Amino acid sequence: xxxxxxxxxxxxxxxxxxxxxxxxxxxxxxxxxxxxxxxxxxxxxxxxxxxxxxxxxxxxxxxxxxxxxxxxxxxxxxxxxxxxxxxxxxxxxxxxxxxxxxxxxxxxxxxxxxxxxxxxxxxxxxxxxxxxxxxxxxxxxxxxxxxxxxxxxxxxxxxxxxxxxxxxxxxxxxxxxxxxxxxxxxxxxxxxxxxxxxxxxxxxxxxxxxxxxxxxxxxxxxxxxxxxxxxxxxxxxxxxxxxxxxxxxxxxxxxxxxxxxxxxxxxxxxxxxxxxxxxxxxxxxxx
Numbered sequence: 602x603x604x605x606x607x608x609x610x611x612x613x614x615x616x617x618x619x620x621x622x623x624x625x626x627x628x629x630x631x632x633x634x635x636x637x638x639x640x641x642x643x644x645x646x647x648x649x650x651x652x653x654x655x656x657x658x659x660x661x662x663x664x665x666x667x668x669x670x671x672x673x674x675x676x677x678x679x680x681x682x683x684x685x686x687x688x689x690x691x692x693x694x695x696x697x698x699x700x701x702x703x704x705x706x707x708x709x710x711x712x713x714x715x716x717x718x719x720x721x722x723x724x725x726x727x728x729x730x731x732x733x734x735x736x737x738x739x740x741x742x743x744x745x746x747x748x749x750x751x752x753x754x755x756x757x758x759x760x761x762x763x764x765x766x767x768x769x770x771x772x773x774x775x776x777x778x779x780x781x782x783x784x785x786x787x788x789x790x791x792x793x794x795x796x797x798x799x800x801x802x803x804x805x806x807x808x809x810x811x812x813x814x815x816x817x818x819x820x821x822x823x824x825x826x827x828x829x830x831x832x833x834x835x836x837x838x839x840x841x842x843x844x845x846x847x848x849x850x851x852x853x854x855x856x857x858x859x860x861x862x863x864x865x866x867x868x869x870x871x872x873x874x875x876x877x878x879x880x881x882x883x884x885x886x887x888x
Contacts, residue, residue: 622729622730622734622878623726623727623730623870623871623878624726624729624874625726625867625869625870625871625872625874626870626871627726627729628719628722628725628726628867628870628871628874629722629790629865629866629867629870630722631721631722631723631726632714632718632719632721632722632723632790632865632870633718633722633862634722635651635654635703635721635722636712636713636714636718636861636862638650638651638654639712640705640707640708640710640711640712640713641704641705641713642704642705642706642707642751643673643675643680643682643704643746643747643749644680644681648703648704648746651703651721652683652685655685655703655721655725655744656668656685658725658728659685659687659728662687662728662729662731662732663689663732664687664688664689664731664742665687665688665690666685666686666687666688667685667686667687667688668683668685668686669683669684669685669686669763669767670683671684671766673762673766675747675762676751676752676759677707677751680747682746682747682762682763684743684744684745684746684763684766684767685703685743685744686741686742686743686744687728687741687743688739688740689731689736689739689740689741689742690739691736691737691738691739691740693737693739694779695737695738695739695779695780695781696738696739696741696776696779696780696781697738697740697741697780697781697782697783697784697881697884698740698741698743698780698782698784699724699727699740699741699742699743699783699784699785699786699877700741700742700743700744700745700764700783700784700785700833700834701717701721701723701724701743701744701745701785701786701787701833702717702744702745702746702747702748702749702763702764702787702833703720703721703744703745703746704717704745704747704748704763705717705749706749706750706856707749707751708857708858711856711857711858711860712860712861713860714790714860714862714864714865715788715789715791715849715852715854715855715860715864715865716788716852716855716856717749717787717788718790718865719786719787719788719789719790719865719870720786720788720789721744722790722870723789723790723870723873723874724742724743724744724786726870726874727742727874727877727878728742730874730878734878734881736885737885738884739779740881743767745763745764745767745833746762746763747761747762747763747766748760748761748762748763748764748832748833755831760831761831761832761833761835761836764785764833764834764835764836764837767836768836768837768839768842769836772840777837777840777841780837780843781843781884781887781888782803782843782844782845783834783837783842783843783844783845784806784810784834784844784845784847784877784880785832785833785834785844785845785846785847785848786847786848786873786877787832787833787846787847787848788848788849788850789847789848789849789869789870789873790864790865790866790869790870791849791851791852791864791866791869792864792865792868792869793851794849794866794868794869794872794873795822795824795849795851796822796823796824796847796848796849797824797826797827797828797830797848797850797851798811798824798826798827798828799827799828799830799832799845799846799848800827800828800829801829801831801832801834801835801838801846802834802838802844802845802846803838803843803844803845805843806843806844806845807845809884810823810845810876810877810880811823813876813879813880814872814876817875817876817879819872819875819876822869822872822873823876826851830846830848830850832846834846847873847877852864
């Protein structure tokens with residue numbers, strides 16, 4: 602019994618040490634920078650400014666930056682889109698991907714602080730963490746374009762343009778089998794954080810994330826309420842990738858002009874950041 606208790610204590614200390622470098626306040630500040638560009642639908646002048654900002658920020662980090670440019674056929678015609686990919690090279694031959702979209706839905710007055718400012722800012726702060734975190738696996742940060750539907754309702758192929766394009770591209774290149782896990786981050790800044798248990802995610806990966814949250818003392822934010830979310834993880838799931846979605850859909854300002862910075866908190870970013878960094882460390886020890 603004593604050995605078991607010591608083992609649990611050591612695991613908690615390890616998880617805490619792994620997670621300490623993520624700065625929720627800084628993630629919130631990055632989110633504010635994205636929101637300051639205004640509404641950011643694909644192909645807009647505002648999203649082009651955000652793309653330039655992201656690329657400029659990544660130049661100062663210890664990663665290789667790539668751009669996946671393509672033209673999507675949408676209900677509004679052909680729209681240029683860009684996935685931005687930062688690769689932190691490892692030595693194992695395996696890869697872990699953290700993704701999130703950075704476009705906003707085409708709605709009057711919609712600046713998308715949580716959707717998708719929070720995923721944009723979260724991934725930028727993860728770049729700071731990865732600069733100094735030892736890792737054997739390649740780790741990819743992917744800012745996805747075109748997640749939102751152009752029509753009011755989400756239906757058919759009018760959504761997930763960037764993730765579908767990248768999943769197909771990586772499949773054609775033979776890269777998908779190298780992916781150990783893909784975790785998609787979406788709407789994680791809500792001050793009243795309430796992440797639902799996504800039934801469309803890979804069960805074992807989702808279980809790892811939730812158990813890690815519990816061990817870190819964040820179990821109340823990762824709820825047992827089930828959902829089945831169609832999000833940017835799904836194009837990868839359909840192609841056999843071990844993928845999960847971390848999303849707070851219990852958010853009243855969702856897709857309204859009320860989705861503004863005052864609804865977000867640094868603490869919520871800290872919670873999700875601590876959990877994801879700890880999960881990355883645990884994935885390192887898995888085949």
